[in-house]
Amino acid sequence: MPVTGPHVTFLPRSRRTGYPREVRVFLVALALALTTAAVATADRASVDATRGPSARPLPHGSRSLGLPFRGRLRDGVLLRESSYVRYVTEYARAGNHYGTWELVQLLERAAYRVARRLPSAKLSVGEISAERGGPIPGHASHQNGRDVDLGFYMLDARGRPYDAFAFADFGPDGRGRGPNTSLRFDDARNWELVAKLVADGDARVQHLFVARHLKDRLLAEGRRRRAPASVIARAERVMAQPTGHPHANHFHLRIYCSPSNRPACKDQGVRHPWAP
Numbered sequence: 001m002p003v004t005g006p007h008v009t010f011l012p013r014s015r016r017t018g019y020p021r022e023v024r025v026f027l028v029a030l031a032l033a034l035t036t037a038a039v040a041t042a043d044r045a046s047v048d049a050t051r052g053p054s055a056r057p058l059p060h061g062s063r064s065l066g067l068p069f070r071g072r073l074r075d076g077v078l079l080r081e082s083s084y085v086r087y088v089t090e091y092a093r094a095g096n097h098y099g100t101w102e103l104v105q106l107l108e109r110a111a112y113r114v115a116r117r118l119p120s121a122k123l124s125v126g127e128i129s130a131e132r133g134g135p136i137p138g139h140a141s142h143q144n145g146r147d148v149d150l151g152f153y154m155l156d157a158r159g160r161p162y163d164a165f166a167f168a169d170f171g172p173d174g175r176g177r178g179p180n181t182s183l184r185f186d187d188a189r190n191w192e193l194v195a196k197l198v199a200d201g202d203a204r205v206q207h208l209f210v211a212r213h214l215k216d217r218l219l220a221e222g223r224r225r226r227a228p229a230s231v232i233a234r235a236e237r238v239m240a241q242p243t244g245h246p247h248a249n250h251f252h253l254r255i256y257c258s259p260s261n262r263p264a265c266k267d268q269g270v271r272h273p274w275a276p
């Protein structure tokens with residue numbers, strides 16, 4: 001470690017060689033100064049790692065073209081892993097983590113807020129879109145940088161945040177299903193995530209697909225935490241269980257086209273009052 005380096009080597013050597021007192025005082029002062037500088041650098045580095053979305057200004061030139069299930073992405077922005085964002089391991093290798101800047105910024109802001117309020121866990125991101133959009137295996141949509149799959153925040157048997165290899169299913173009691181019975185749905189962090197997603201001023205959420213029983217848990221958590229009524233109302237309206245795919249193991253989030261992307265970018269389906 002750089003902090004101990006100069007300290008450890010300087011002091012014993014000065015004692016062994018029997019320098020005059022002034023030299024020893026100077027060497028001790030120098031060692032202290034070096035140590036302080038090293039500690040300050042280390043602190044700055046660790047603060048930088050958690051400084052949040054503002055630390056990395058995103059390019060704003062992305063273009064979402066066409067529809068989510070028949071579209072393209074131009075100049076997509078890569079969502080990077082950080083101290084508060086991780087790729088779900090199963091989807092890390094495929095590299096489909098490109099989105100519009102509005103979506104990437106939304107995810108970074110939301111993950112950062114959860115990490116600030118309830119530290120020690122990262123947002124688990126599945127797939128967004130390919131760098132240039134278009135069809136990707138396993139998805140009908142996700143073609144123009146406005147869809148993302150998000151793994152749930154979850155806890156292990158001892159209540160610690162758990163980073164799963166893949167998405168994990170949860171039942172109405174919040175317990176993991178199948179091979180994941182020791183896992184728990186993290187009501188607090190998942191609610192914080194939803195609350196930030198639905199209240200963002202730039203990226204407006206069209207869909208947040210999630211199983212009905214998990215939606216109920218999340219709304220109960222929001223009320224328990226005395227979230228603003230307007231946030232709960234938005235969350236209630238936007239969370240939905242789609243037919244045919246219950247979404248008990250991840251959220252599917254879609255944002256509307258930003259006004260500057262229209263008319264090349266096309267929305268279809270529900271228009272909430274907050275649609276841009």
Ligand SMILES: [Zn+2]
Pocket residue numbers: 139142147148149252253
């Ligand atoms: Zn999806």
